[in-house]
Amino acid sequence: xxxxxxxxxxxxxxxxxxxxxxxxxxxxxxxxxxxxxxxxxxxxxxxxxxxxxxxxxxxxxxxxxxxxxxxxxxxxxxxxxxxxxxxxxxxxxxxxxxxxxxxxxxxxxxxxxxxxxxxxxxxxxxxxxxxxxxxxxxxxxxxxxxxxxxxxxxxxxxxxxxxxxxxxxxxxxxxxxxxxxxxxxxxxxxxxxxxxxxxxxxxxxxxxxxxxxxxxxxxxxxxxxxxxxxxxxxxxxxxxxxxxxxxxxxxxxxxxxxxxxxxxxxxxxxxxxxxxxxxxxxxxxxxxxxxxxxxxxxxxxxxxxxxxxxxxxxxxxxxxxxxxxxxxxx
Amino acid sequence: xxxxxxxxxxxxxxxxxxxxxxxxxxxxxxxxxxxxxxxxxxxxxxxxxxxxxxxxxxxxxxxxxxxxxxxxxxxxxxxxxxxxxxxxxxxxxxxxxxxxxxxxxxxxxxxxxxxxxxxxxxxxxxxxxxxxxxxxxxxxxxxxxxxxxxxxxxxxxxxxxxxxxxxxxxxxxxxxxxxxxxxxxxxxxxxxxxxxxxxxxxxxxxxxxxxxxxxxxxxxxxxxxxxxxxxxxxxxxxxxxxxxxxxxxxxxxxxxxxxxxxxxxxxxxxxxxxxxxxxxxxxxxxxxxxxxxxxxxxxxxxxxxxx
Numbered sequence: 212x213x214x215x216x217x218x219x220x221x222x223x224x225x226x227x228x229x230x231x232x233x234x235x236x237x238x239x240x241x242x243x244x245x246x247x248x249x250x251x252x253x254x255x256x257x258x259x260x261x262x263x264x265x266x267x268x269x270x271x272x273x274x275x276x277x278x279x280x281x282x283x284x285x286x287x288x289x290x291x292x293x294x295x296x297x298x299x300x301x302x303x304x305x306x307x308x309x310x311x312x313x314x315x316x317x318x319x320x321x322x323x324x325x326x327x328x329x330x331x332x333x334x335x336x337x338x339x340x341x342x343x344x345x346x347x348x349x350x351x352x353x354x355x356x357x358x359x360x361x362x363x364x365x366x367x368x369x370x371x372x373x374x375x376x377x378x379x380x381x382x383x384x385x386x387x388x389x390x391x392x393x394x395x396x397x398x399x400x401x402x403x404x405x406x407x408x409x410x411x412x413x414x415x416x417x418x419x420x421x422x423x424x425x426x427x428x429x430x431x432x433x434x435x436x437x438x439x440x441x442x443x444x445x446x447x448x449x450x451x452x453x454x455x456x457x458x459x460x461x462x463x464x465x466x467x468x469x470x471x472x473x474x475x476x477x478x479x480x481x482x483x484x485x486x487x488x489x490x491x492x493x494x495x496x497x498x499x500x501x502x503x504x505x506x507x508x509x510x511x512x513x514x515x516x517x518x519x520x521x522x523x524x525x526x527x528x529x530x531x532x533x534x535x536x537x538x539x540x541x
Numbered sequence: 542x543x544x545x546x547x548x549x550x551x552x553x554x555x556x557x558x559x560x561x562x563x564x565x566x567x568x569x570x571x572x573x574x575x576x577x578x579x580x581x582x583x584x585x586x587x588x589x590x591x592x593x594x595x596x597x598x599x600x601x602x603x604x605x606x607x608x609x610x611x612x613x614x615x616x617x618x619x620x621x622x623x624x625x626x627x628x629x630x631x632x633x634x635x636x637x638x639x640x641x642x643x644x645x646x647x648x649x650x651x652x653x654x655x656x657x658x659x660x661x662x663x664x665x666x667x668x669x670x671x672x673x674x675x676x677x678x679x680x681x682x683x684x685x686x687x688x689x690x691x692x693x694x695x696x697x698x699x700x701x702x703x704x705x706x707x708x709x710x711x712x713x714x715x716x717x718x719x720x721x722x723x724x725x726x727x728x729x730x731x732x733x734x735x736x737x738x739x740x741x742x743x744x745x746x747x748x749x750x751x752x753x754x755x756x757x758x759x760x761x762x763x764x765x766x767x768x769x770x771x772x773x774x775x776x777x778x779x780x781x782x783x784x785x786x787x788x789x790x791x792x793x794x795x796x797x798x799x800x801x802x803x804x805x806x807x808x809x810x811x812x813x814x815x816x817x818x819x820x821x822x823x824x825x826x827x828x829x830x831x832x833x834x835x836x837x838x839x840x841x842x843x844x845x846x847x848x
Contacts, residue, residue, distance in 0.1 A: 284666035287688075287695040313646075314669020334664075338622045340631055340647035347650070359718035360623055367625070387762070388621055390664060392715040393687045394755070397764055397837035400830070402687050405666065425750075429836060432748040453747040454725055454757065461721055461746060461757070541719050541730035 217478055217485060217508055220278065220377060221501045224256040224490035229266045231494035232275075236505035239276035241309060242266065242490065243407075248296040249280045250311075250333055251490040252407030264303050276306035282331035283407045284312045284390075294318055301326045309355070310334075311390055316349040330354040332379070333390035333404070339371040346374050353377055355486060357389045358468070361538045362476045369481030378477060380470040381500055381522070382488025384534050386448045386463040394447045398429040410446045417442055426450075434465075469522060469531035471503075475511050477536075548805040550778040551580040552798055553683075553705060555788045556587050556617040556642075558713065558758055560738040567599040569789070574606040578798040579787075582607050585617040587644055587662070589720070589759045590627045591733065604639070613640070620644040620662035621716045621760070642683070649677065656680045661707060661786075662716065666692075668699050675701035683786050686712040686768065689834035690777065697781030706777060708770040709797060710788025711743055711756055711763040712828075712837065721757040730760070741791040753826065754838075766828035766838055771804055771818060772811040773832050792822045 221237035223229035232240045243249025245257040258266060267277045279300040285293040293315055300308050301323045308326060310316050311333035319328055332355040336342045345351040353375040356365065369376050387394070395409045396402040403409040416427045424436045426445035433450035436442040443449075448462040468488070470477065477485070485508065487500055503520050510518055522531075534540055554573060557566060573582055584600060586593040607614050622631050622645045634641050635651040643649050644662040658681040665671055665682050674682070681703035684693060697704045720730040722737040722744065743756035743763050753765040767790070770777070774785055785805075787798060800818055803809035819827075830839030 284664055285669060287667040287692040290667060290669055312664070312666065312670055313673050314667055314671070317673045318669060334646075335621075336646065338628050338631070338645075338647045340628060340650045341622070341645065344646055344650040359621065364623060386719065387715040387717045391620075391662065392762075393685070393712075393837065394714050394762060396687045396831075397712075397714055397755075400834070400836040404664065404687075430838075431752065431754050432750050435749055451749055452754065453749065453751070454744055457725065458749060459725070461725060462717075462719075462762070535718050538731070539729055541723075 217512065218483065219501065219504055219508060220484050220486040222382075222487055222490040222492065222497060223266070224251065224253075224492065225494070226258070226262050226266055227494040228490075228492070228497045230269060231498040232501050233270050233273050235498045235501035237275055237501050239278055239306065239484075240266075240270060241278040241280050241486075243280045243282075244296050244299075246292065246296075247286075247405070247407045248283055248293050250282050250331075250403065250407050251280075252283075253412070253491055256491060260299055260303065263300070263305075267304050271304075278307045278309055278329060279305040280309040280331065281315065282309050282311040282333045284404045285315055286405050290314070290318075294322075297323065297326075307352070313348075316345065316351070320349045327352050329377070331390070332357055335388045335390045337388065339368050342368070342372045342374065346372070353484065355379075358385055359388050359535050362473065362480055362536050365477070365482065365536075366480035375483035376481065377484035377486050378482050379468060379488055380474065380477070380485040381504065382467055382492075384463070384466065384468040384488075384532065392448075395428075398431050398447060400429075410444070415445055464530060464532075466530040466532045468534050470533055470536060471507055471517065471520065471522070473533055473536060474507055474517070478511055547807050548775050548778040550774065550782060550805055551784045552578060552801055552805075553581040553615075553784055553786045554579040554583060554794065554798070555683075555707070555710070555786045556583040556585050557789045558588055558711075558761065558763075559741055559743060559789075559791075560589075560592050560735065560759065561741060561791075562738070563595040563599060566596050567603055569794075570603045571606055572795065574603075574610040574612065576795045577612070578795065578802045579612060581613040581615055581784075583615045583617045583642060585642075587617050587620050587660070588716075588761045589737070590619055590624065590630070591730075592735075592759075593630075615640045615642050615658060617642040617660055618644050618648045620660075621718065622647045623718065642681075649674070653677060658682065661685050661713065665696075668696060671696055671699055672701050681705060681784070683707065686714070687831050687837060690773065690780070690832045691834060693777060693782060693832075694780040697783075700781070703783045704781060705784040705786050706770070706782050707768060708774055708785035708787060708801065710767055710790055711758075711765070712768050713761055713763055714755070714837075715762040717760050717762070720760050721762065722759050725757070733759075764828065764837060765826070766840075767822065767825040768829060768831075769815070769818060769827040770829055770832060771801065771814045773829065774801060774805055775807075775811075777832075778805065790822065796821050
């Protein structure tokens with residue numbers, strides 16, 4: 212029996228986080244350029260061209276790969292910005308680009324036939340048929356699965372497609388099928404798919420109302436916090452809303468994904484790469500999460516028991532879920 | 542160019558997004574066949590495969606009536622394809638003897654080599670994607686709701702296929718593996734008891750301070766407001782948009798369709814049509830923010846802008 216190998220794909224929002232991830236045992240880091248071509252277009256984050264060149268040099272010298280996410284959907288009339296991002300990633304020696312848009316996949320395939328293409332989670336390819344389409348049309352070599360599938364569905368999918376599968380194992384959690392959600396643009400006018408930011412900070416306000424602090428996104432209240440309660444970030448789908456007279460976290464609680472306990476199942480399902488979310492996180496967070504997952508993956512591959520680890524101190528509100536990987540989440 | 546005379550843009554009745562009783566759906570389409578001012582009528586379950594079996598037995602009869610009355614019938618495919626049964630449905634589209642609207646890229650694989658349409662649940666945001674899919678056989682695309690009028694004009698100017706724009710109804714904004722109707726009722730999707738059937742136009746979702754915001758429809762999240770482009774259809778038609786989609790709602794869709802037709806034909810001005818539409822759907826608030834490149838929930842009064 213062959214021992215499966217699994218790559219740990221780690222977030223780098225800054226050069227410091229890239230170094231922390233590589234030092235903590237990342238097999239690859241993923242990152243984006245400092246503009247709307249990637250889905251974490253937040254102020255103060257991401258890489259200039261010289262920073263990418265230096266980051267690739269640092270990673271390659273230590274045996275790690277660099278994957279460049281160019282995973283928003285080019286704005287009509289302005290494809291050059293996205294094309295240049297693909298060209299520059301190829302020129303600077305990125306190990307792969309992570310794409311979501313069909314037109315951009317086509318451009319990359321035609322312009323850089325030797326560049327390795329990964330399919331972003333933002334493409335929302337949730338079935339073998341969708342993945343085969345991207346493979347046949349553009350030679351996609353790996354697909355990042357949307358966070359909608361259960362572990363048995365992932366296993367069936369892995370057996371049915373000719374390319375590598377990557378899944379998210381930790382961090383922020385989209386509740387909607389990725390790349391197919393316009394809630395944020397409905398509230399703020401800024402589209403995650405085009406502008407690269409969901410629930411953007413520019414539209415967030417915290418307002419004191421009596422003894423409460425109310426968080427707002429655009430014109431809409433997302434949550435409310437009592438005295439002594441930490442006022443969380445108003446990510447739209449993790450707010451409290453009222454329907455049928457019932458106030459609840461209708462879409463999802465302010466929780467984050469943690470799959471440590473089901474990692475053996477995901478490896479058994481045939482997944483090639485595990486992705487940690489969090490390009491908006493600092494280097495300390497990245498270092499500790501990557502280090503924990505490195506230990507866990509190595510232990511599983513050696514057939515050892517999972518080491519006892521707690522990651523509660525770094526998760527959002529301390530609450531964690533295995534999300535859609537468990538059928539009862541639906 | 543002065544905007545007078547009839548506009549040749551066509552009207553499509555989108556697939557029913559809600560969970561109505563099967564007999565009611567049948568009768569709804571019988572009426573559309575006889576009286577509906579639509580050039581095209583979409584059938585097919587887009588939101589949840591669990592709903593699909595109930596209406597399936599009526600589809601041949603309904604298709605027949607619609608076709609006999611001169612309507613083009615298009616079958617819209619499921620937006621989120623995950624389970625084996627859903628995948629089988631997508632693969633079977635390859636053998637279909639009707640026109641298919643793909644709402645997930647998985648359907649594209651089955652439709653290669655034959656003419657097909659693409660629905661608003663596939664991300665067609667730019668000319669690169671438009672041209673690529675047209676090269677594969679895409680003859681018509683209904684574009685995502687969040688695109689601005691400027692973007693729609695750029696895509697229409699490509700002239701690579703028919704361009705359709707959503708012009709009436711609650712906007713589908715997101716799709717999920719999770720069922721929010723079930724979750725609200727403390728159920729799971731597997732044992733959902735079809736509680737989404739309680740809300741014929743979706744269930745309104747308010748903010749904590751009581752402001753209307755969104756609506757849920759099973760696994761789908763929609764706008765609480767109804768998009769209404771009565772004030773924009775003529776200028777969009779001039780910009781090359783060839784077709785407008787009205788989403789079926791629990792109201793007099795024949796009358797709603799006629800308002801849009803009359804505005805396009807230059808028989809009724811948009812202001813008067815807006816007043817009549819407000820009477821046809823008295824509980825609905827309207828929006829047109831996306832078309833103006835703004836927040837989707839906004840309503841911009843074009844008469845004010847022009848003044």
